[in-house]
Amino acid sequence: MGLLDRWTLEKVLEAALSQGAEFAEVYVEDSAQSTLILDDGRLEKAMTGREAGVGIRVARGDAEFFVTSDDVRPEALLEAASTAARAAAGPGVSRCARLDRNRLEPAARVEQPPLDCPRDRKAEVLRRVDRAARASDPRVKQVLVVYRDTSSRLLVANSEGLWSEEDRVYVRMAVHVVAARNGEVQTGTATWGKLQGFESLERAGPETLGGEAARQALVNLEAAPAPSGPMPVVVAGGWGGVMFHEACGHGLEADAVLKKASVYAGRLGQQVASPLVTAIDDPTIPGEWGSYAMDDEGAPARPTVLIEKGVLRGYMFNRRTARLLGHPWAANGRRQSYHYLPLPRMSNTFIAPGDSDPEEIVADTRNGFFARDLRGGQVNPATGDFVFHVSEGYMIRNGRIAEPVRGAALVGNGPEVLRRIDRVGKDLSFASGLCGKDGQSVPASCGQPTLRVSELIVGGTEQGGGRA
Amino acid sequence: MTGMGFDVEAVLRQARARGADEAELFFEATVDREFQVFGGRPESLSEVRARGLGVRVVAGGRPGFAYTTDLEVQGVLAAVEEALANARLLPPDPYLALPDPGPAGVEPDAFYSPALAGTPMERKVEMALELERMALSSDPRVRNVTRVLYSDTDRRVVVANSRGVGVEYRTSEAALQLSLVMGDGDQVQTGNGYGYARAPADLDLRGVVAQARDEASAMLGGCPVPSARVPVVFSPRAGALLLSVIARAATAEAVYKRRSFLPATPGAQVASPLVTLVDDGLLPQGHRSAPHDAEGVPCGRVEVVKEGVLASLLYDTRSGRRAGRPSTGNSRRTSFRDWPDPSSTNFYLAPGRDDPRSMVAGVEEGLYLMDLTGLSVGGANPATGDLSVAAGGRWIRRGRLERPVREVTVSGSLGELLRGVDAVGDDLQFLPLEGFWGSPSFRVKALVVSGT
Incomplete structure (x- = not known):
């Protein structure tokens, strides 16, 4: 299942080349993101978003021209391609080579796509981090946990015949701990991120991340x-x-x-x-x-x-x-x-x-x-x-x-x-x-x-x- | 409120019908044009159009948020459902509320110049090429101009909520960034200049070149100095960089969450x-100026510190409710994708009466600080007030600027630094980076300078 079909891609590339550009490229992205923030002992923010659009680039000589469209319907893409084409106007005619779809080895194996993972399951991981950090020492006063996953479908095609697609899934977490004693305040941080599914975070151990950030804050509290x-x-x-x-x-x-x-x-x-x-x-x-x-x-x-x-x-x-x-x-x-x-x-x-x-x-x-x-x-x-x-x-x-x-x-x-x-x-x-x-x-x-x-x-x- | 592809009132009604007690829509459409020139030619011209919607709901006292670039009716309603599902995940928030309609703000186009849309791309390219030529010929030691970046933004915002807030405004900005490399034998030094205006014709090319040239020239050939605790005179640029950290500590949110070295009680x-210290969301030339903040509350001017005494923190609607105070118009989102959060707008140290030259003249031995590096990457901690940053500038001996200094650190605490200010200049300047911070020259009695 492609983001755009061959016919549309070739039409858009032809339109982008139509005024004399020597090279044209289409970059298509459809991505979804989910962010959870736990702060001050409570889950504070839960947000999700979807974003889709296209960037069209043309080149003539050393110069590049780039336009984008948030509208991915073919007529909007042709319109954006024409805008780019006009910016690169000049003598010469280039044609788009026949697109040859490149099958790439995926860069990661995803067992649990974050998009299919229930919100509650994600939220529970943040709570586990918070509990672990607080349990490690009464001097831990504040725990901030930021979780984000991004699922993107990407497509690149260009006038030289290149056509590649990749799905990428990122999962990331950052933990910030504030520890205090007698008015003295110090901080500790732990971060983790992979190009993998949600399972990789559960395997990495949310408790380990919370404990690590707390440990660092406590070391700094003892530090001169x-x-x-x-x-x-x-x-x-x-x-x-x-x-x-x-x-x-x-x-x-x-x-x-x-x-x-x-x-x-x-x-x-x-x-x-x-x-x-x-x-x-x-x-x-x-x-x-x-x-x-x-x-x-x-x-x-x-x-x-x-x-x-x-x-x-x-x-x-x-x-x-x-x-x-x-x-x-x-x-x-x-x-x-x-x-x-x-x-x-x-x-x-x-x-x-x-x-x-x-x-x-x-x-x-x-x-x-x-x-x-x-x-x-x-x-x-x-x-x-x-x-x-x-x-x-x-x-x-x-x-x-x-x-x-x-x-x-x-x-x-x-x-x-x-x-x-x-x-x-x-x-x-x-x-x-x-x-x-x-x-x-x-x-x-x-x-x-x-x-x-x-x-x-x-x-x-x-x-x-x-x-x- | 047109040109969005959906009916604001209908979506707000639908959100309430689906279970929201309150709902808010934040629509934003931007056109960013940007290019660099290098070696007398423009490269990589881009015209980026982005439009999207952020939906915030309050359901059972719980907040939820979602964004989308799909502005067809079904896309917007899907975002409403997402926001509601996200709200169900959170515990109720006793301070949460959306703002009520307030007094009218300044005119919707107060920070918009129609001259931006009227300036053809060719004219902008000419300006950037002119800047590159001026930079190359500004000093025989200029070896290379590594960056001439022109950018402008036309931004349209609509904020509407179910309590009846409905505001719309437009802003414009044009900016230039210049980096050059100056050399003398084996020694090299970079210098940076920034220009900022509502429309391209108002950009001060000479000023941008002078900033970059003077910065590089002053620090060229610098080396570390022996470690010492000495008086430090901040240049307006170094002062503005430091204020970016203090601005982060000035929101009520940061103070409540113990992420600020500032106390919670005014009067300290x-x-x-x-x-x-002033935060002014209506500063005429300010990068972050707008008639309304991200919740639709009119922006204004807040004295955060008045003559050394903490006068007010910066509040959005929620943190204001927690403190029993009105919002100061300090809610911000970097784009429609963001949950609105309290933030400074245009934040500056008010100018004093001292002559910057006499400030240096009064120092027997000390540092004239021109550049700070590493502030935003851990060098300054707004929570603890600890400061330890890389610095460059000139060494002061017997009241005169002497040899250039590089690869040293300046350290201390922000609280100690603010209390140690013993002179403030009359030369307020603003630095348009990710935010908009301003400072005159000022002197701090003593800070630790670490070198060899």
């Missing part, structure tokens, strides 16, 4: 303000990978390379990182949060080696940047919805495991900082300067994880830090987030093993700017 | 007497 200054920093896996994602990954997206807005532009084949570092973007990991069977331009997913033993090997492309930079293929064109043009974006991006034992990495660090969990960060792609907020951190003293410290930020420069990675563990793990760029948000996961940066600036709130 | 001293 973090010190400041440069020191060796051991970064754990999971969210630790957000450092590579932000500080390096965005600079390897081909639009930044094309505009020379990246420190990695023109450096393929050069040593850009410690020889211990191999980094990969892989949208084919089954069921992972950033996975897909096709990218949002209809190209089959495939992995990209970004850095191999410290040498820069590749960038991530969408169709447009691949053409402009002369790269033979593109599999990272992604968009938030049919309202947006595809951009080159990361999928599941990670530093590959090395051969160190994670415990030994800490044991071999005399004094330093252990970032067990990071929460978000920001980077300037032109300079590589970054900042990451540490949501759970400890001092390392005499090769042991010692007292927890809070409020630390890690500040540095992406290329510098990649060169300073001197240990890489065996223990790869992933974390799922929503990655924002140019006003578009897409599911992306980051990952890494435990690793050590020989020196990084820790910015803490301890008074007097004291040193570790 | 929360800042230096030099500090007055």
Whole structure:
């Protein structure tokens, strides 16, 4: 069962090409979303929505023109295609190739589609998270649980004959806990997300997520303000990978390379990182949060080696940047919805495991900082300067994880830090987030093993700017 | 209220017939035009039309919400059924209510310029190309213009509820974003500029270029400084970024849920007497200005902090009922897909009387702070007030701006920062990012700057 039939697709593409465009594309989306929010001990919000529409893109030379329609009836699509065609008007006549439907391997197996799952069953999962977080300690004062599932049917067809379709199902949960004692307030967070059915959340264990967020808030309640200054920093896996994602990954997206807005532009084949570092973007990991069977331009997913033993090997492309930079293929064109043009974006991006034992990495660090969990960060792609907020951190003293410290930020420069990675563990793990760029948000996961940066600036709130 | 494809009154009646005690419809239609130019050519012109409906019901004291882009009668009625089914899932909410019709707001087109629709695309492209040329020639050290983004939005909103609220308005906006890279030997630094107006012709191209050039030029060649606790002078841009966090803590909802460092009781001293914080939903040039908020309540001006004393929080209908106060017109939705939530509108620190230059001149050793990074990604916690963000700017020595500073963090607590303000400038400027925040230059007695 297709979203649109061949006849309509070909008509729309022909109309889009009719004024001289060299390329035309139709992106069709029909998606349903369900969101539940539990806050302050009660289920507070329950919302559902449906959205359907089409984005039509035409290209002539280096320029692209894009229009959308919320009306998916054939006559509305032809109208939108004509608007796009006029914007790309020029000499020349292109014809639409015969559409050849591409059968793709699904990126995940879904046992329990969220659309068929009763609302009560979803609500019960949020209550279980809340109960688990509160049961862990009387100092837990607030629990916020946000659940969202998205079920999308997608179709991409273009004038070169491409026709791909994919159904995607995302399930995601975030838990935020506030713990308090004697007027002191601290927070803890746990997140989880998969390109899988509702069964995957039940299997992951709502209690585990609630307990984890509460544990972090309680650790922070015991923590002293973090010190400041440069020191060796051991970064754990999971969210630790957000450092590579932000500080390096965005600079390897081909639009930044094309505009020379990246420190990695023109450096393929050069040593850009410690020889211990191999980094990969892989949208084919089954069921992972950033996975897909096709990218949002209809190209089959495939992995990209970004850095191999410290040498820069590749960038991530969408169709447009691949053409402009002369790269033979593109599999990272992604968009938030049919309202947006595809951009080159990361999928599941990670530093590959090395051969160190994670415990030994800490044991071999005399004094330093252990970032067990990071929460978000920001980077300037032109300079590589970054900042990451540490949501759970400890001092390392005499090769042991010692007292927890809070409020630390890690500040540095992406290329510098990649060169300073001197240990890489065996223990790869992933974390799922929503990655924002140019006003578009897409599911992306980051990952890494435990690793050590020989020196990084820790910015803490301890008074007097004291040193570790 | 036409052009929606369905009859508002009939849908509200139908919602009540199906079991809703109250119902509200929020219709929104937007046209967004956007393109970037690069290397003297426009790329990726887009014209995105989105229209949809958000349905909120109250049934047995329980709220429910659903949205749809299917505006045929059966699509709208399906959304009503969804909203009712969602409401059945929730416990009753004692404070829940939709607003009653209030006094008339300002004119429906108060924040709309017909000049937007009248400006041809060619003219907009010319402006953006001109901006790129101006940026490239603004300083010999400009190596690259990495981003020239033009965007405009024409937005039409209708809010109607079963208590008789029925408002309709239209807003327009045009914006420019510029990023450039400046270089000197091995050193590179980016600079960003923003322009914002109701129509393209009112965009200040020179001002946008000057912002980006001055920011890059001031910080080019920066490096970390030794850690110290010193006075910090915030530039208007850095101040506006900081206010985005304080704005999030200023809603009654955040305070009730202990997600704000601000106290619940008006009258508390929360800042230096030099500090007055204002939320103004009717600010003429404001990005978030509208005649009515997301529930159809007229927008207005609220003094949140007056001369250092907490004067009022920001309320929507529900949080106002909880506090026994009227809504301040601070309900917001980012689109028709959103459940309405309390939020700031255009939030700013009121200008003071100090000359920004004398503020720097009065510092023996300290930081002139021009850029803050990481605020929205965990660097500032509105719940605890903890602040730890990456910063860039210039080092101040003996009252003069000296070497550029980069890769340092500034930390402290928001409460301590607000109480430590000892000078506020007369140079209020607004920063149009996701919200609209404004600040003059101001000085804080001491914050921890962490570097080498």
